[in-house]
Amino acid sequence: MKVAVVGTGYVGLVSGTCLAEWGNEVVCVDKNIDKINDLNQGRLPIYEPGLDVLVERNRAAGRLFFTSDLARAVEDAAVVFIAVGTPSRPGHGDADLTFVYMAAKEISTHLAENAVVVVKSTVPVGTGDAVEKIIATKRSRDSFSVASNPEFLREGVAVKDFLKPDRVVIGVSNARARDVLMTLYCTPLEEQNTPIVITHRRTSELIKYASNAFLATKVTFINELADLCEQVGTDVRDLALGVGLDSRIGTSFLNAGPGYGGSCFPKDTLALLRTAQDHGVALRIVEETVAANEARKRKMALKVLDAVGGNVDGLTIAVLGLTFKPDTDDMRDAPSVPLIETLQRFGATVHAYDPIGTENAARILDNVKLYDDPYACAHGADAVVVVTEWDSIRRLDLGRLRMVVRAPALVDLRNAFEAGAAEKAGFKVSAIGRPANRQLEEDNAVPLQLDSAPAPIVRNIVETMGR
Ligand code: NAD
Numbered sequence: 001m002k003v004a005v006v007g008t009g010y011v012g013l014v015s016g017t018c019l020a021e022w023g024n025e026v027v028c029v030d031k032n033i034d035k036i037n038d039l040n041q042g043r044l045p046i047y048e049p050g051l052d053v054l055v056e057r058n059r060a061a062g063r064l065f066f067t068s069d070l071a072r073a074v075e076d077a078a079v080v081f082i083a084v085g086t087p088s089r090p091g092h093g094d095a096d097l098t099f100v101y102m103a104a105k106e107i108s109t110h111l112a113e114n115a116v117v118v119v120k121s122t123v124p125v126g127t128g129d130a131v132e133k134i135i136a137t138k139r140s141r142d143s144f145s146v147a148s149n150p151e152f153l154r155e156g157v158a159v160k161d162f163l164k165p166d167r168v169v170i171g172v173s174n175a176r177a178r179d180v181l182m183t184l185y186c187t188p189l190e191e192q193n194t195p196i197v198i199t200h201r202r203t204s205e206l207i208k209y210a211s212n213a214f215l216a217t218k219v220t221f222i223n224e225l226a227d228l229c230e231q232v233g234t235d236v237r238d239l240a241l242g243v244g245l246d247s248r249i250g251t252s253f254l255n256a257g258p259g260y261g262g263s264c265f266p267k268d269t270l271a272l273l274r275t276a277q278d279h280g281v282a283l284r285i286v287e288e289t290v291a292a293n294e295a296r297k298r299k300m301a302l303k304v305l306d307a308v309g310g311n312v313d314g315l316t317i318a319v320l321g322l323t324f325k326p327d328t329d330d331m332r333d334a335p336s337v338p339l340i341e342t343l344q345r346f347g348a349t350v351h352a353y354d355p356i357g358t359e360n361a362a363r364i365l366d367n368v369k370l371y372d373d374p375y376a377c378a379h380g381a382d383a384v385v386v387v388t389e390w391d392s393i394r395r396l397d398l399g400r401l402r403m404v405v406r407a408p409a410l411v412d413l414r415n416a417f418e419a420g421a422a423e424k425a426g427f428k429v430s431a432i433g434r435p436a437n438r439q440l441e442e443d444n445a446v447p448l449q450l451d452s453a454p455a456p457i458v459r460n461i462v463e464t465m466g467r
Contacts, residue, residue, distance in 0.1 A: 001025070001184060004077035006103045008035060008066065010046055010158065010263070010330065011120060011151050012083035017051060018162040020058035022188040027065045027073040039066040047329035047356045050159045074110040079180060082107075082131070083120045083151070086267075093270035095124055104131040108138035116180045118147045122208050122268055124275050128171065128201040145177035148201045150208035155262070156327030163188075167195040171204020209275070212268040217289045218253040219260045223296060226256035226433025236433025237415060256433040258339065258387060258413040259296035262324035263332035266293075297335065300413060301342035307409040307430045308383050313347030318381035318405070320374055320396075321388025321414075322365075323357035331360040335413075336387040340368060353377035355392045375404050383409035384427075389416040398425035 001024045005016040008030035016028040030036050035045045042059075044052050058064035067073055074080055084099035100121055107117065117135065119128055132146040148171035153161035168185050172178045178198060185196060197207070226236040236256045244251030260266070269290050276283045305312055324334035331337070334357075340350050344367065351369045354361060358370045371377035374393065378384050378401055386393060394416045402408065402425045410417075410427035415434065422429045 002077045003079045004073040005081045007084035014158040017054045020064040029070050029073040033068050036066045036068045048158050071110045074107050079116050081118045081120045086121045088267035094274035095271040104134040108135040116145045116177045118149045120151050125202045125205045147172045147177040148204035169197045169204050169207050171201035173201050209272040213272050213286045215253050216260050216265040216269050220289045220292050222254045222256045229433040233435040258300045258335040259293045261333040261335040266333045297338045300339050304411050307411045315382035316349045318378040318384045319352040320386045320393050322354035322361045326390040329356045329360050351377045379404045381405045382407045385411040386416045389414035402426040
């Protein structure tokens with residue numbers, strides 16, 4: 001099938017490439033000419049594991065093209081995806097739909113007869129109706145269809161998520177759009193038996209926001225319980241495991257940390273709240289999630305202050321990991337940014353390391369010395385703070401790290417290290433949802449009668465004691 005993808009960012013590039021991998025002929029369009037030039041020279045504008053190989057393979061096979069010429073990309077496409085950004089409107093919280101409406105307007109004069117326009121961007125309920133109206137100013141309503149097909153990929157594992165999704169959601173208002181999208185998705189996903197949810201367009205739009213709000217709430221729930229764990233001397237990781245193995249709950253998104261960030265959860269929770277407000281509905285749980293996550297940012301800075309005795313003025317803090325999660329270069333709404341800015345306001349000098357994200361970080365952060373070596377970054381630091389749990393950070397030689405720092409404070413906001421290992425290396429560790437002093441848990445523990453315990457008769461034993 002001939003497909004055009006308008007917007008070649010994290011979602012558009014991955015979607016377009018994967019659709020080409022499934023055998024479609026795909027043209028990805030972007031207004032950013034540098035991006036298109038890079039792609040045409042084989043350079044990826046984003047870091048996404050596994051994507052480079054797929055782009056190269058499909059370009060070489062003549063199935064994947066990049067252009068800034070929207071008219072040519074769209075004119076013979078059976079399906080046109082809109083995958084442009086929908087950022088939060090500063091000070092308002094609602095989704096800024098300027099790019100979506102602009103894209104709709106631009107494609108309207110070039111669409112092929114019977115083309116299906118698919119909004120993949122995350123958009124508030126009713127946006128499909130508005131896109132349809134915009135296009136209808138240029139052509140008759142029965143010559144095109146508008147569908148919703150929200151994207152659920154996660155940066156860092158985006159290729160796998162697109163090629164092997166948990167489900168595909170398709171929102172349509174007529175049979176033609178339904179049939180075209182079923183053809184696009186059903187054959188490649190048939191073998192995996194992937195559920196495909198076909199629903200009304202407005203329902204599909206809302207599913208995306210509800211999913212992200214639920215996940216943001218789950219993260220916030222475990223973060224608050226982590227605070228309680230610290231006070232009562234238990235380990236949130238053990239708690240999360242015991243809770244998450246209940247199949248009704250699930251273990252994913254139960255890693256306590258510095259609060260959710262990234263290009264989706266913060267803006268999508270706010271946009272959902274705005275939609276609810278506009279319709280006179282109270283989404284109190286989502287409101288509390290947003291507020292708790294906001295408060296957590298300040299709390300994380302205070303945790304660093306505590307670790308160094310209450311004052312960072314004049315101290316050097318080494319921040320390890322800057323991107324909002326590992327395996328991406330995306331710095332949008334990364335928790336590292338407010339943390340660093342707060343520490344700077346309190347008078348700290350900040351040095352920072354990230355294996356991939358320093359280029360994007362340099363565009364956002366002021367007065368931060370950026371390193372591509374973690375030991376050089378930590379050299380002479382009064383405290384080390386882990387904000388993103390990249391593998392290269394988890395695997396650090398803690399003994400070597402201890403040798404280069406000035407003082408032994410290690411604030412591990414991702415529980416990247418085993419407390420025992422970091423303490424053994426000489427660090428004073430302050431982690432998330434683990435007792436400040438590991439001894440507390442041991443002092444309070446009722447001694448286990450291991451000798452008299454019956455021999456285990458089940459195979460799946462998860463032993464969390466003593467880690
Ligand atoms: P992005 O900023 O990385 O990419 C958007 C691209 O669209 C940019 O390259 C921009 O230049 C281009 N663009 C804007 N207007 C254009 C136009 N008229 N014609 C051609 N190109 C145009 O954004 P993203 O992260 O890919 O997100 C896109 C959408 O997908 C958003 O709505 C987002 O909420 C949603 N989403 C993102 C993710 C994610 O992990 N990033 C996951 C699921 C859904």
